[in-house]
Amino acid sequence: MLNTVRETNPMPEQAPDIRSKNFLEVSIGYTEETAINEALRCLKCRDKPCISGCPVNIRIPEFIDEVAKGDFEAAYKVIRETSSLPAICGRVCPQETQCQGKCVRGKKGDPVSIGRLERFVSDWYAEHYGNILPEAVESNGHKVAIIGAGPAGLACAGDLINLGYEVTVFEALHKKGGVLIYGIPQFRLPKEIVDREIKALEAQGVKFVTNAVIGRSMFIDELIDEEGFEAVFIGTGAGLPAFMNIPGENLIGVCSANEYLTRINLMKAYLPEYDTPMMKAEKIAVVGGGNVAMDACRCAKRTGAKEVYVIYRRGQEELPARLEEVHHAMEEGVQFKFLTNPVKIIGDESGKVTAIECVEMKLGEADASGRRSPVAKEGSNFQIPVDLVIMSIGTKLNTLILDTTDNLDANKKGGIGADENAKTNRPEIFAGGDAVTGAATVIKAMGAGKKGAASIHEYLSKKS
Secondary structure, eight states: OOOOOOSOOOOOBOOHHHHTTOOSOSBOOOOHHHHHHHHTTOOOOSSOHHHHTOTTOOOHHHHHHHHHHTOHHHHHHHHHTTOSOHHHHHHHSOGGGTTGGGOGGGGGSOOOOHHHHHHHHHHHHHHHHTTOOOOOOOOOSOEEEEEOOSHHHHHHHHHHHHTTOEEEEEOSSSSSSTHHHHTSOTTTSOHHHHHHHHHHHHHHTOEEEOSOOBTTTBOHHHHHHTSOOSEEEEOOOOOEEOOOOOTTTTSBTEEEHHHHHHHHHTSOTTSTTOOOOOOOOSEEEEEOOSHHHHHHHHHHHHTTOSEEEEEOSSOGGGOOSOHHHHHHHHHTTOEEEOSEEEEEEEEOTTSBEEEEEEEEEEEEEEOTTSOEEEEEOTTOOEEEEOSEEEEOSOEEOOOHHHHHSTTOOBOTTSSBOOOTTSBOSSTTEEEOTHHHHOSOOHHHHHHHHHHHHHHHHHHHHHHO
C-alpha cells in the first residue's frame, strides 16, 4: 500500500550547539522502520522521472521498492549495478536539484528522500556485510590507466574493473579519494566511508599508485608507449585556487579554501595529535557562497572561531550551495552577509589581517546564465574586523597534463577538450569531470567517469 503522507521523514541530527564543537557526522541516519516508511511514500510513477535526474542513472524506484519490502540487501545490489560509491553519493549529492527535484511526490508536498534512503541502504549493507569484500574480476587482458583517484576516476575504475579490464589509478597525493578526502569535511563525509569504498575496488583488482604526479614523475605518453596501457582516462579535477585580485590578498591571514580544507581534512589539523600548522583565528570571513564555502565556514566554527562570516555578493535565494548545508551553517551560528562584496583586505604594521572592507550590492539585470548581476552601491563601504580571510570563489583548471601531453587539445575554458562521451581528440585518451568542465559536483564527476568507462570499453572492444 502506498503511503499517502506528503511530508518526508526528517533526518535525525546532532543538535547545533553540540555538533558545532565536534567533527562527528551531523546526520545520524534513518532507522529500518523510518526507511521503510519513507520508501512507502514513493508513488511508483510509470515514467520514473527521478532516474533522469540522476547523472549515474540509478534505478531509483526499483531500489526504493526493495526498501519498502524490507529487503535492504536487494536494494543495495540494485544501486551497486550503476553506482560505485553509494554511501558517498547518499551523503554529498545535491539530490534536491537532481533526482528529488524531479520527484512527482514533490509537486504536492515533500519529494521522497532518495538520498537519505541511498545512504541508509549503503550503511545497512556495510554494517551487515562490510567484512565481505567483492571478489577479483577475471582479466580480459586489456590495460587501462586512470589519472586521479577522485570521484570521476573511481567511478571509471569501478565500471572498467567490472568489465574485466586491468585498471591502475595514479594519484598525485598520498591518500586516495581526491576531493572526497581533502575537500569534504569529516562531519559531512566520514573518511572511513571513502576508505571502505576504495577497499572494495581494490578487492576487485583495481591497483592504486599514490604520490604519482602525472606530468612530472611520469607522462601520459610514457604510460601508453612504455608501460603498455591501451587507454587513459584523465579525471584530475580542478584544484588550483582562485583569488579576487583585490588589495591585501598577500597579507598574512589570507588563504584559499582549498588550502584551509586540505590542512583540516587531509592533514587532520583539527586533531591535537597532529602537528599540521594551521592559523588559529577568532574572527573569520569566508568569501563565496558555494558548498566549499559552507564546508570552510563550518570547519571554522569547529576549530574555535568565535565569529564566522560568509560574505556573498548576491542574495540568499541565489546561493549556489545546497540548502541543507546553508541551513546547517546558520544553525551553527555562522553569520551571512548577503549582497556584500569585498574590495580590500586591511592589515596592521606587521602585515597581518585586521579587517576586510566590503561594499553593499544590489541585483541588476540578469547575466548570460539568467542570474541577476550584482552591482555595487556607491559610497556603501564598510569594514568587518577579522583576522583570517578564506577565499572560496571557485577553482581554476590545472594545465599540467595539457602542457606535457603531445597533441592533446584544450577546450574554451582551458580544460581538457572532451565531448559528452569523454572522448578527446586523441582516440586512446579520455577525460571527464572537473578537469574538463571546471568545478562541479561529485555526482556529475562520477557520471563523467562512467561515460569515460563506456567509451573506453567501446574503443578497446574494436581493437580486440
